[in-house]
């Protein structure tokens with residue numbers, strides 16, 4: 377059995393490859409049908425991970441929205457929504473954020489060693505704080521999640537976190553949704569930053585599926601031999 381969860385990366389980008397706007401305004405890239413598809417994927421996972429900047433900027437709830445899917449999870453003996461996970465160096469997170477206050481599932485904050493004290497003080501009542509080393513070791517983090525019973529992990533962004541998972545080879549599957557408009561402002565965040573990736577001109581990723589969902593396109597890539605399995 378593998379020591380880490382099956383890892384699925386998921387995000388939406390503009391036609392010019394951005395996953396947010398340059399302003400603080402939250403940019404909605406998907407449409408309702410695609411949000412429902414994402415909800416289905418969320419419901420199939422044991423945990424959802426986002427970076428601390430996404431928690432601060434978007435204030436996401438990270439819950440399964442569909443009553444039917446919540447009910448199916450409960451019937452399987454699970455919580456209605458998956459465990460919520462974030463990573464931080466500075467632990468400058470607000471315990472009143474939706475990440476910490478909504479839903480019935482556990483929240484886990486993987487925190488760089490230097491900020492564990494403040495993290496426990498600020499967030500200890502709302503989340504499990506894990507000392508994740510200095511610097512945070514993503515391989516260790518995924519192993520720890522696996523030991524906590526997470527066998528399927530969804531990583532929902534942002535760019536910083538997605539880049540690290542891709543660079544570290546901790547990605548079995550990528551769901552990339554392309555929205556039909558441009559952001560046109562290089563101050564916005566691209567889907568991935570600079571990095572060394574296993575997939576380059578000589579090592580092309582395998583495109584497993586292309587799906588039209590209303591006005592967006594879902595590109596589904598198999599990034600590892602484990603693709604599709606657990």
Ligand SMILES: NC(=O)c1ccc[n+]([C@@H]2O[C@H](COP(=O)([O-])OP(=O)(O)OC[C@H]3O[C@@H](n4cnc5c(N)ncnc54)[C@H](OP(=O)(O)O)[C@@H]3O)[C@@H](O)[C@H]2O)c1
Pocket residue numbers: 386387388389394395396397402403405426427428429430431433434463464465466467468488511512513532533534535536537538540565
């Ligand atoms: N279009 C989409 O599908 C989508 C999805 C999600 C997010 N987004 C957008 O993405 C933007 C945020 O992306 P981002 O790239 O700026 O940030 P991010 O990836 O959400 O978070 C980055 C932060 O996470 C923490 N972090 C990441 N890796 C770490 C490590 N190895 N060790 C310790 N801490 C670590 C750090 O937090 P601290 O600063 O606390 O130390 C870092 O500043 C938002 O605007 C959001 O709207 C878009």
